[in-house]
Amino acid sequence: MSKVFHEIEKKIIQSLKENNKQTLEKLGESTKLSPDQIRRGIEWLRLKDLAVVNQSQKRTFRLGKNGIESFQNGLPEKRLLKLLSNGPKKISELQQELGSLFGPAMGLSKKNDWIETLSDKISLKTLPAVFPGEKTLNHIGMEEKPEDTIDEKDCLALSKRPDFLIENIIKNKEISLTDIGKSTKVSESTGAIDVEAKVPELFVARTHPLKDTIDEIREIFVTLGFSEIIGNMSQSSFWNFDALFTPQDHPARELQDTFFLDSISAKKIGTPEQIRKVSSSHKKNWHYHWDINEARKMVLRTHTTCVTIKHLAEQKPDEARVFSLGRVFRNEKVSYKHLVEFNQIEGVVVGKNATLRDLMGIQREFYKRIGITKIKFWPTFFPYTEPSLQTMVYNEKLDKWVELFGMGIFRPEVTKPLGIKKPVLAWGGGIERIAMLKYNLNDVREFYNNNLGWLRSVTKCQ
Numbered sequence: 001m002s003k004v005f006h007e008i009e010k011k012i013i014q015s016l017k018e019n020n021k022q023t024l025e026k027l028g029e030s031t032k033l034s035p036d037q038i039r040r041g042i043e044w045l046r047l048k049d050l051a052v053v054n055q056s057q058k059r060t061f062r063l064g065k066n067g068i069e070s071f072q073n074g075l076p077e078k079r080l081l082k083l084l085s086n087g088p089k090k091i092s093e094l095q096q097e098l099g100s101l102f103g104p105a106m107g108l109s110k111k112n113d114w115i116e117t118l119s120d121k122i123s124l125k126t127l128p129a130v131f132p133g134e135k136t137l138n139h140i141g142m143e144e145k146p147e148d149t150i151d152e153k154d155c156l157a158l159s160k161r162p163d164f165l166i167e168n169i170i171k172n173k174e175i176s177l178t179d180i181g182k183s184t185k186v187s188e189s190t191g192a193i194d195v196e197a198k199v200p201e202l203f204v205a206r207t208h209p210l211k212d213t214i215d216e217i218r219e220i221f222v223t224l225g226f227s228e229i230i231g232n233m234s235q236s237s238f239w240n241f242d243a244l245f246t247p248q249d250h251p252a253r254e255l256q257d258t259f260f261l262d263s264i265s266a267k268k269i270g271t272p273e274q275i276r277k278v279s280s281s282h283k284k285n286w287h288y289h290w291d292i293n294e295a296r297k298m299v300l301r302t303h304t305t306c307v308t309i310k311h312l313a314e315q316k317p318d319e320a321r322v323f324s325l326g327r328v329f330r331n332e333k334v335s336y337k338h339l340v341e342f343n344q345i346e347g348v349v350v351g352k353n354a355t356l357r358d359l360m361g362i363q364r365e366f367y368k369r370i371g372i373t374k375i376k377f378w379p380t381f382f383p384y385t386e387p388s389l390q391t392m393v394y395n396e397k398l399d400k401w402v403e404l405f406g407m408g409i410f411r412p413e414v415t416k417p418l419g420i421k422k423p424v425l426a427w428g429g430g431i432e433r434i435a436m437l438k439y440n441l442n443d444v445r446e447f448y449n450n451n452l453g454w455l456r457s458v459t460k461c462q
């Protein structure tokens with residue numbers, strides 16, 4: 001008979017085949033299974049009629065208080081006869097010698113006809129070769145002995161005496177194979193799948209969690225009807241700052257905030273009209289001397305908004321839903337929430353009746369789709385939007401509200417010089433911040449640590 005067995009069953013059957021009839025403890029030792037596995041395995045085998053469980057009883061004996069006393073000093077009757085070995089003795093003398101043992105010693109010796117009483121004296125009649133019970137007494141001694149090592153007849157001489165023998169009953173379950181069980185072959189058990197069997201862990205290639213987040217965000221935008229626009233990572237200051245109405249003395253344009261491409265200046269930064277109109281917007285509204293050489297300085301883009309504005313300046317759409325996504329760079333001190341190089345997502349909606357309310361509605365929808373619901377809007381400032389808002393989201397791991405997206409409606413000082421006629425809603429923010437929320441991290445650097453343990457443990461779908 002060949003069947004499919006669980007690994008636990010196999011081990012139990014094999015062990016019982018070698019040694020039928022084993023206690024639970026013994027099976028545990030021979031199979032190296034846990035008590036719980038043994039119990040389960042036996043239950044399965046019992047239901048299949050392959051094994052039976054028998055209650056067994058094991059009796060053991062040890063000496064009680066009086067037994068120990070006799071083991072150490074001799075049986076009372078033996079001590080009595082010993083006292084009489086040199087001739088008869090007075091009862092009073094014997095009583096004094098044996099104390100409370102005198103009575104029982106006398107009774108037994110008389111019954112066995114070992115002594116004689118003559119008025120107030122007692123004399124020895126016969127000295128027995130062996131004293132009943134003595135063998136058992138010496139056998140047990142200070143130990144505990146199993147029933148089957150005890151001479152039943154000899155033991156009787158002790159068992160009637162008070163506190164001589166203490167009996168202990170150990171109940172035990174013994175497992176044995178039935179005849180069907182004995183003829184069962186376990187080694188050939190192939191052909192079915194053991195769904196509980198352990199398999200080696202395999203770490204196959206997977207996309208990085210941050211890449212998963214980027215893909216997810218891209219998908220959300222596409223399903224919301226947005227098209228992707230792309231731009232260069234290196235940009236002239238003109239598109240990264242000037243076109244966005246950021247004055248040339250703005251602190252963001254300083255070395256400690258922005259990475260400049262060392263001594264590289266853009267020859268062509270825009271059309272003459274764009275340059276003229278942008279510069280006059282600066283002069284008129286900020287009241288300073290606008291320097292074209294400052295605008296020519298090449299930078300690593302500090303935000304994706306430069307991609308947005310360049311696209312809008314080229315297309316001048318009356319209606320648009322676009323997004324851009326990519327790496328941006330900031331000369332900042334690296335910390336748990338800041339990297340010098342990170343990813344941004346930026347969304348743009350252009351439309352005749354686009355309002356701030358629409359912008360907030362889109363934000364809520366976007367966050368909901370990504371699984372973030374605890375958000376609030378906060379007024380803030382950007383040189384290129386009015387009004388400007390910021391979304392704050394609650395990071396459970398940090399137990400803090402963190403800034404996520406900046407947003408607003410592009411100022412006329414931005415749109416007019418570039419010929420953009422309709423209201424532009426725009427918002428943008430760090431993707432790593434979103435991923436931190438998704439993966440419950442409290443340090444953004446974890447995405448770039450190449451910590452294989454963490455990368456492997458991150459679930460693919462949240």
Ligand code: PHE
Pocket residue numbers: 302303304305346382385405406407408426427428429
């Ligand atoms: N560019 C801003 C940032 O880097 C975000 C933003 C985008 C703000 C669009 C307003 C409009 O944080």
